[in-house]
Amino acid sequence: MLEVSGGAITQLELRIFEPPRLFERLLEGRSYTELLDIVARICGICPVAYQMSAVQATEQCFGIVPSDWVKRMRRLFYCGEWLESHSLHVHFLALPDVLGHASALDMAQTHAAVLERGLKLQSIGNRLIAFLGARSVHPVGACVGGFFKAPGMREAASLLSDVTEGLSVIEAQMRWLADLDLPEHAHSFTAVALQNGYEYPMDQGGHIVSTDGLSIPIESFETHFKEHQKPYSTALHCLLDDAPYWVGPLARMNLNWQHLPVVLLDLLRELGVVFPAFDMSYSLWARMAEMYHALLQARDILSVYEPDSPRIEEIVPKAGVGFGCTEAPRGLLWHRYLFDESGLIRSASIVPPTSQNQACIEADLRASLTCFGLDQPDDALRARAETIVRQYDPCISCATHFIRLSVERL
């Protein structure tokens, strides 16, 4: 909803109309053994991220240290999700905007090969998730302590062949993208991501840092970050010390690009892509680079893959609080659970990336639509607003093509 008076925006509300999900309350009284299956249902695009933040929190509380094999497989699992989610966003949401198409259907007329390559990358991501999760949507293979099953060598070899092909595909996509002129979309909001000082962050913890100098352990999240209800939206707004901030691939990249593998840094340099970048259009590049990074890691893990004991057999619950925080495709995903001595969840708190970006999206819409020209026709304003929202890749319902914009010109 946009209200314009005297040539200026007097009110702007991003109303999320999806019904409330109530997952945190739904988890209360449930056992830790059910946790991963339930949180996987929060998102059809990034169920792995929900499972991995939840498993991290549970294992922290119970004092469980997973084996190196499990850690590697969790990384592989997560790589699949970055690949699948990023490919969807890049090829079906962002690129049609960049190329001036109404949707990917129109883009298919002129850039079928680009979409084919995107679908290939997405299918590799889905295969990686299914490799460990038994299926790519709402996977069921992960558990506290590891995975229910170690995949066989033949499956790993077949997947490795796909992943190796994927590296050529993503490089071709990046070289193609380098020839495009991306629209300018300057951006100066505070970026927040995980940082661990030794590798590009994904599934294995670190500190929460910001471009304004914040650096806190994940356990201190609630001291600085506060969620607020907005009467017009079913999505909570999360603020960092009372101010909007943003999370996601570009935020992650701006804070961690130094930890990318050398081969990827060299490719980016060759293509003239420089991070940090304070232009939201560059989130496209951040996703491309992260897909390349995910494929490299997947190749390294799969090329030495051997089945091993997939999990810790005996889990002894402990009463207490556990925290988990990983970098979901769309950004920081923070979980906190209170368990009792039998492993039942007494309270749950889940802060997804989309809610963290809500306030920032509104602030960006306010600035960008003013810059675009509030006297533009409603349809043009709607199209511009949709493009801006899509760049943040919020939970996909909001990222796709159905913003209903009501403009009141007073």
Next chain:
Amino acid sequence: MTDSIVVVGIGSCFGQDWIAWRVIELLRQQAIPPSFELFTCDRPGLRLLQFFQPDQSLILIDAVSSSAQLGHIHWDIGLDALMERAWVSTHGFGVDFVCLLAQKLGKMPARCTLHGIEIHDATGFVPVLPVVLEKAAAELASRLTCGGGMSHLSAKQRQQLKAKAHQLRPVIWIGNKGLTEAVHAEVDRALLDHELIKIRIQSEDRALRQQMADDLILKQSAVLVQMVGSHVTIFRKKPDPV
């Protein structure tokens, strides 16, 4: 081409949007041919493309939300009519998007048919379907196993029939009285005689025309070849001579 026929029920847990899952459930309870492979998908988005194999027969079932009556069966919707229906999608990448994308990328299976059931509510939780929807699900399941579902047209066949239909003139005009028993009897006779017929439905209301066309093909076990304005072309193979 493989002999298997993949049937996919698409939906979500919201409201009545799980109607297609119910159809699959009913099919599973029936003695279906072994060549049938049944799947349910929860908001698959682009993942639906995994079922689009070039040598496959594919039947897709989904919920539709248009101005038709609750439980109306949108039978065998051709690709050209696809975007006219409001397919229920929570994520923007609905069955219409995926089918059209598959077509543009040359990934359409050799045979692909699409059926919908009209729902009126895709929000909240509806653990038990209204009787009218339960009946519609049973009817669609029954129709799919009684030969109608198997007699769908390949893209090439449809194209050939369209070309043939181009020279046809309407043999039946449906007026204000709509689909009376007499009309159905006349359509049945015309199909027996000609296999491929053109019908004119005289109504300004496009949704009503669509509904009548759906009812016609459902009742006559025919397949829709095309619908252009008020002209509907349908096909039903003549029974083999005994």
